[in-house]
Amino acid sequence: MDRRIRLLLITDTPVLAPGGSERFLQNLATRLPRDAYRITLVQLHEQKMPGNHGHELLTQPHLRMLSLPVHAVYDRSGLAAWRELRAMLKREHFDVVQSQHEKADVLNALLPRLPGTVYISNRRDMGFKKSPKLQQLFRWLNPRYHAVVAPARQILAGLADCERLDPLLMNWIPNGVDTRRYAPATPQQRTDARRMLGLRDDAIVFGCVARMTPVKRHVDLLDAFARVRHAVPQAHLLLVGDGPDLPVVQARIEALTLHDAVSLLSFRDDVADLLPAMDALVLCSSSEGMSNAILEAMACGLPVVATAVGGNLHLVQHEHSGLLVPPMDPATLAASLEWLARSPQARRRMGQAARQRIESEFSLDGMVHAFDQLYRRLLAGTRAP
Known part of the structure; x- marks a missing residue:
């Protein structure tokens, strides 16, 4: 029996894009132990990046990537994506569902809560794009997550202020960087x-x-x-x-x-x-x-x-x-x-x-290890007798 953790990662933006939140996702997906994880990455976008950027992701045997383009979560594309994610969740029995950015977070929060599955929102910015109405929506949605993760304490403080996020849900895991690839130049x-x-x-x-x-x-x-x-x-x-x-x-x-x-x-x-x-x-x-x-x-x-x-x-x-x-x-x-x-x-x-x-x-290994430990701790809590 395959006892690897089944991880579903959902993001609004192209997984292979060169932005900071995308590089975070690439680093996390490729560096979690492949003998301990099976990972599905879903982008709510159809764009493919030029050149070879990030394409090593496509060659990893424990990874797969899917596109479910969403224009808005409240239109037909959003409903179609939610239905497909719901079907995937019931069919594949993911252990962890983790989302980042607003569309992905809303869809994650609205998915059915299955026993033994952990639901995580990973906030990558200060929420500057959120309107007052969207902030109000997240005040209602936030309790549906088992955890909310952010790379900076300032983000968590902002969520406590604007979205009244429960401190018990807050988890701080700073971004990491590959210190071998990025090193002082000769x-x-x-x-x-x-x-x-x-x-x-x-x-x-x-x-x-x-x-x-x-x-x-x-x-x-x-x-x-x-x-x-x-x-x-x-x-x-x-x-x-x-x-x-x-x-x-x-x-x-x-x-x-x-x-x-x-x-x-x-x-x-x-x-x-x-x-x-x-x-x-x-x-x-x-x-x-x-x-x-x-x-x-x-x-x-x-x-x-x-x-x-x-x-x-x-x-x-x-x-x-x-x-x-x-x-x-x-x-x-x-x-x-x-x-x-x-x-x-x-x-x-x-x-x-x-x-x-x-x-x-801020080592990359430290960041990946922290996420691995978070998943295992939350899973242990959901499966405790």
Whole structure:
């Protein structure tokens, strides 16, 4: 008899997408012990990603991926997805059903509660997309989960405030990063990365790895960087990512005449090869859960300049592993970037502190082990006599 734990993971977004919540899901699914788990990943989306990004998932014998595209949970597509998930649950007897993002969470909460099955909501952000009506809905839905997990304590505090989440349901499991893949660059790796991107050896390179959406506030970064570039002519900015705000970003670069100082790298599945070219990472979101981009940069020994929101407050220790600035404040952001650009010793010191913190607190193995233990503890509770 196959005694492996049967895990159903449901997400709104394409599993193979390069975003932070998708990388979390890829890491979790591929690193849970394959001799202990059978995993089904369901994306409520039909999009397939270009290139080879994440396609190693498709070759894992203990994994399978399905698409159940949902436009809205309250229309026909949502009802069809709910019916299929209900049928799968009854047919395949999953031990754990875990969802992330709003559509998946709603469908998970509305599935029938079968004896011996554990239902988990995995919150990946501060809930900035939720309307007051949706927050009210989750106040009613939250008690239907056995646990609510978040990668940052700030997210759990926000859920307690906005959704009145019971503290007994809260579980904090920080994101993890692969410290072997993401590691401080050798001098040769740094040289090679810069040559690949056409960067000068003496350039002070700031990088931003983020999807181009309004919440990531690329316009604030560009306004700040224009001031930095005026004060530090060798400063350069790499923008890694694409998204609906790309035309806005392009227009702002044009208006600020930053063509020679900003590189638009679009979607990339080789971020680990781009980080060695950078001197620091910048993330100026107006809301943030726990950023994988920050974790990966810190693992590579880079200092981070980030807005003081959400999980950034936990990750970045101000003036120790990086700098924290107020959100939507380009002037303060510019001052911090300029100071860091002029302070090579501070960049080295903060980068070393960042790497040490990742090694001690945010390993990928530690994250996966914590989820494994959570599943086993909850299953033991549901099956206790």
